[in-house]
Amino acid sequence: MAPSTLHVPGSRGDPVTILVDDEPVEARIGETVASALLAHGRRVLRRTDRRGAPRGLFCGIGVCYDCLVTVDGIGHRRACLTPVHANLRVETGTASP
Amino acid sequence: MTEHRDLVIIGAGPAGLSAALEAARLGVDVLLLDEYGRSGGQYMKQPTVPLETAAGVSPQVREGAALIAEVEAAGAETWHGSEVWGVFPGFRLCLERDGRGIEVVAKRLIVASGAHERAMAFPGWTLPGVMTPGCAQTLVKSQHVLPGRRIVLAGSGPFLLVVGKQLLEAGAEVVAYVEAARWSWSALFTMACFPDRWGELGGLVGTLLARRVPLRFGSAVVAARGQECLERVIITRLDRQGRPLPDSETELAADALAVAYGFRPSTELTTLLGCRHEFDDRRGGRFCVVDESSGTTSVEGVYAVGEVTGVGGARVARVEGCIAGLCAARSLGRWDGEAERRLSGTRRRRRREQRFADFVNRAFETPKGLSALVSDDTVVCRCEEVDAGDIAEAVRIGARTMTAVKMWTRCGMGRCQGRICGWTANRYIAALTGLDPAVVGVNEPRFPVKPVALARVLEGAGAQSALSV
Numbered sequence: 130m131a132p133s134t135l136h137v138p139g140s141r142g143d144p145v146t147i148l149v150d151d152e153p154v155e156a157r158i159g160e161t162v163a164s165a166l167l168a169h170g171r172r173v174l175r176r177t178d179r180r181g182a183p184r185g186l187f188c189g190i191g192v193c194y195d196c197l198v199t200v201d202g203i204g205h206r207r208a209c210l211t212p213v214h215a216n217l218r219v220e221t222g223t224a225s226p
Numbered sequence: 227m228t229e230h231r232d233l234v235i236i237g238a239g240p241a242g243l244s245a246a247l248e249a250a251r252l253g254v255d256v257l258l259l260d261e262y263g264r265s266g267g268q269y270m271k272q273p274t275v276p277l278e279t280a281a282g283v284s285p286q287v288r289e290g291a292a293l294i295a296e297v298e299a300a301g302a303e304t305w306h307g308s309e310v311w312g313v314f315p316g317f318r319l320c321l322e323r324d325g326r327g328i329e330v331v332a333k334r335l336i337v338a339s340g341a342h343e344r345a346m347a348f349p350g351w352t353l354p355g356v357m358t359p360g361c362a363q364t365l366v367k368s369q370h371v372l373p374g375r376r377i378v379l380a381g382s383g384p385f386l387l388v389v390g391k392q393l394l395e396a397g398a399e400v401v402a403y404v405e406a407a408r409w410s411w412s413a414l415f416t417m418a419c420f421p422d423r424w425g426e427l428g429g430l431v432g433t434l435l436a437r438r439v440p441l442r443f444g445s446a447v448v449a450a451r452g453q454e455c456l457e458r459v460i461i462t463r464l465d466r467q468g469r470p471l472p473d474s475e476t477e478l479a480a481d482a483l484a485v486a487y488g489f490r491p492s493t494e495l496t497t498l499l500g501c502r503h504e505f506d507d508r509r510g511g512r513f514c515v516v517d518e519s520s521g522t523t524s525v526e527g528v529y530a531v532g533e534v535t536g537v538g539g540a541r542v543a544r545v546e547g548c549i550a551g552l553c554a555a556r557s558l559g560r561w562d563g564e565a566e567r568r569l570s571g572t573r574r575r576r577r578r579e580q581r582f583a584d585f586v587n588r589a590f591e592t593p594k595g596l597s598a599l600v601s602d603d604t605v606v607c608r609c610e611e612v613d614a615g616d617i618a619e620a621v622r623i624g625a626r627t628m629t630a631v632k633m634w635t636r637c638g639m640g641r642c643q644g645r646i647c648g649w650t651a652n653r654y655i656a657a658l659t660g661l662d663p664a665v666v667g668v669n670e671p672r673f674p675v676k677p678v679a680l681a682r683v684l685e686g687a688g689a690q691s692a693l694s695v
Contacts, residue, residue, distance in 0.1 A: 137396045140370035142275040159275035164369035172354035172455045179611040183454050185354030187608075187646075189361025190268065191261065192342045194641035194677070195352075195608060209361075212263070212274070 134168045145215040150222075156213040163189070163196050163208035166219070174198050174208055175224045197224035227328050227688065231257040233554055234319060234332035236310055236495060239267020240540045241532025242338030243293045244547030245554070248568070250300035252552075252560040257330065258297070258304040259321065265297070265304060266290040267340055268360060269540045273368045284367065284392065286540075312673035313498050317527065320686050322678055327685030334527050334554045337496050338547065341489035341510060341533035346381075347606045347614070347650040348599035349449045355456030355482050359389040362484035366396040373398070374482025378459050380404035380447040383488040383590045384539075387430040390439065393484075400439045402478055404461055406468065406487065406596060408444040413589040420582050446470060447485055448599050459483050468593025487592050489537045490649060494675040496534060501525050505664035508587040509536035511649065512668050518580075519573055521550030529554055538583035545576040597657040606654065607647040609640020614654060621658045628667045631655055641677050644669030 142157030149166060156165035163186050166174070173183040174196050187195045189209050196208040199220040208219075233249055235242045238260035246258045258265070264272045270290025273283075283291075297304070305323055312320040317332040343358040350356065355374060359381065362373045372393075377400050379390050386405060393400055417427065434441065442461065448470050449460040463474040489510050493503060496514040502524035503512050513536040514523055521529040529550040532543035552569045555561065600606060602615030612635045620634040628644075628651060631637055637651055638644030644651075648669055656663045674683075 135372040135374070137366060137370040137372060140275060157275055159273075160369055160371070161274075164365055164371040167365070167373070168371045174354070177611055182352060182605075182611075183354055184352060184608075185455070186357055186361060187352075188343065188345075188358050189364045190342065192642060193608065193646050209364075210262075 135170075136168050145213060145217075147213050147215075147217040147219060149219045156217075158213065160213050161209055162198060162200060162211045162213055162217070162219055165213050166208065166221075171221070174221050176222055199223040227326075227685070229257075229328065229330045231255055231330060231332050232558055233257070233334045233336065234259065234317070234330055235336040235338055236319075237267065237338035237340055237532070238265035238304060239338060239340050239532060239543065240269055240290075240293070241340075241543035241547035242267070242336070243270075243297050244544045245336045245338060245529075245531055245551035246297045246302040246304075247293070247300055248548050248551030249555045249560075250297065250302035252555040252562070252565060254555045254558055254560050256302040257332075258302055259308045259310060259319075260304065260306055261309045263306050265294045265306070269543075270294075271364065271368050273370070275368070275370045287367070309676045309678075310495060311676045311678045313495055320673070320683070322676075322682045325682075327678075327682035327687075329686045329688075334529070334558060335499070336521070336529040336531060336547075336550050336554060337499075337514070337534055338530075338532045338543075339492040339495055339534050341491045341537055342645055343486035344488050344490045344510065344649045345486055345646050346596070346599060346653075347604055347647070348447065349601060349604045350451055350456075351485075352605055352608055353450050353452050353456045354454070355452065356450050357482070357484055358486045359386055359484040360486070362482070363389045363392055366392055366398070370396070372396060373484060374456075374480070375399060376401045376480045377482040377484060378402045378404065378447065378478060378480045380459075380461075380483065380485040381487045382406040382592055383486075384430075384586055385488070387427075387434070389484060391430050391433040394433055394437050394439070400434075400437070401480055402440050402442060402459075402461065403434060404442045404445050404447055406444070406446050406464060406592060407590050408466075410589065416585055416589075420585070423582060446596060446599070447483060448475075450483055456481055456483055464593065464596065468595030470599065487649075488590060489533060490645070491534045491537060492645075493534055494643075494671040496523065496528075496530055497671050498673060498675065499523070499525050499528050501528060501530065506536070507663060508591050509538075511652070513537075518576065519549070520553040521546055522553065527557075537587065538580065539586070541579045542576065542583050545572050545579055548572045549576060597653040600650070600654065606650050607635070607637040607640060609642050609646075610636045612637040612647075617651060617654060618658060621655060625655075626659055626661060627665070628652055628655065628669055632669055638669040643671065643675065
């Protein structure tokens with residue numbers, strides 16, 4: 130669990146544990162997978178087909194399809210639109226276009 | 227599975243909510259659809275993570291919560307998590323709702339699909355840490371997470387002022403505010419004609435000044451650098467035509483860059499419906515043409531409201547929504563004297579709000595010279611990894627339109643369906659060919675306008691599907 134996060138002071142919401150590439154991370158109910166990862170400094174979400182270039186959050190509203198990760202075994206899910214729940218499993222680096 | 231409704235409204239932002247309220251109050255059977263988990267769209271986005279601070283909620287959140295409650299009280303039904311991927315004659319809507327395919331048949335349609343941010347490609351713009359201002363706003367407003375520790379805000383438009391204020395209030399460090407428009411005394415003078423907006427503007431600019439955020443007008447971020455993530459941004463001044471002045475380059479350390487140049491109307495559905503559109507870069511690009519007194523499009527039974535009719539902001543969106551909601555109700559036989567009075571009053575308000583919106587669009591028009599920040603190896607189409615050099619090659623051998631470039635390079639053929647690369651590609655092709663952007667055109671939408679699993683398509687069509695994806 131990272132000690133220093135990017136949470137806004139005073140941010141609340143019931144804490145839950147999610148698994149990010151098999152590592153337990155604390156998230157808050159109401160967060161999306163994208164912001165839960167970002168709060169703990171995880172920015173690289175996938176790598177592209179042609180160049181293996183790192184990609185992460187870009188539009189934040191489900192339009193750009195760059196933030197694709199595997200959630201609970203299902204691939205190509207937009208991290209910015211997927212809410213966290215207890216024991217959610219995220220795998221990064223799994224989605225090319 | 228097929229549902230039948232009198233009036234379906236696509237999009238529960240300020241425009242869609244306003245339309246739903248007026249129609250539902252007159253007794254119309256209203257179904258409001260939105261792809262997100264909550265109503266409010268972008269402008270009135272409701273937070274999903276609670277926050278305990280003395281600062282309280284923003285005025286937009288409060289306004290949104292009140293409007294959402296009114297719409298519910300008026301009896302309109304709302305489906306969240308619903309992505310409309312196609313519309314067909316008879317107004318058959320195909321949508322995916324919470325992982326299931328559904329069809330809805332509507333007698334009247336109000337399209338309130340809004341807009342998304344206009345991104346311009348530049349070297350390094352795909353690095354994690356580079357995002358749109360709307361993304362930064364969603365992170366702080368809805369999720370209560372800061373985009374980074376040292377944030378640069380860049381691009382153009384009044385939206386940057388709003389995001390700047392919200393970032394600062396959340397405790398972010400904004401190390402530079404970079405606006406492409408030049409400081410203009412004539413714009414300030416024209417502001418004098420809109421006294422009801424002085425307070426709003428003063429509040430926005432005041433926060434930036436009070437926190438001593440370095441402000442740079444007539445400037446742009448021309449590159450983002452870093453190994454795996456953003457580490458540095460390069461800023462230059464622009465000449466009077468908007469072309470970067472390389473001798474004025476400065477470098478700034480940053481781990482988050484929120485950059486975009488206004489908004490682009492989401493006209494995919496109105497295009498599928500066959501509505502008439504026009505092209506005006508100041509209004510965001512392609513927009514749906516409507517009769518201002520009623521919100522009707524060129525297709526009978528279809529109305530369009532809000533940003534999809536041309537970027538104009540939330541106040542215009544709300545009055546457009548009211549007008550169309552009332553007129554749609556009237557066309558369904560629901561009317562009374564009170565509604566007649568509301569319609570007249572709302573039409574007058576619309577003209578006033580539109581004047582301010584036009585002024586803002588003119589003041590923040592992206593200069594023509596800002597058309598090619600890309601070099602040959604800069605990615606333009608993020609989804610398919612098509613470089614600027616690939617586009618230039620296509621033009622060299624004869625491509626003159628967006629469609630031709632798309633067919634040659636695959637630019638626009640990825641998951642985002644050309645939404646993100648569209649503006650850059652259009653301007654770059656226009657700059658290379660000397661053609662008008664309206665002639666170069668946009669990526670013509672086809673259904674599905676959002677990626678959808680085949681199993682959902684079959685479910686919606688009522689087929690027994692063996693697929694279990």
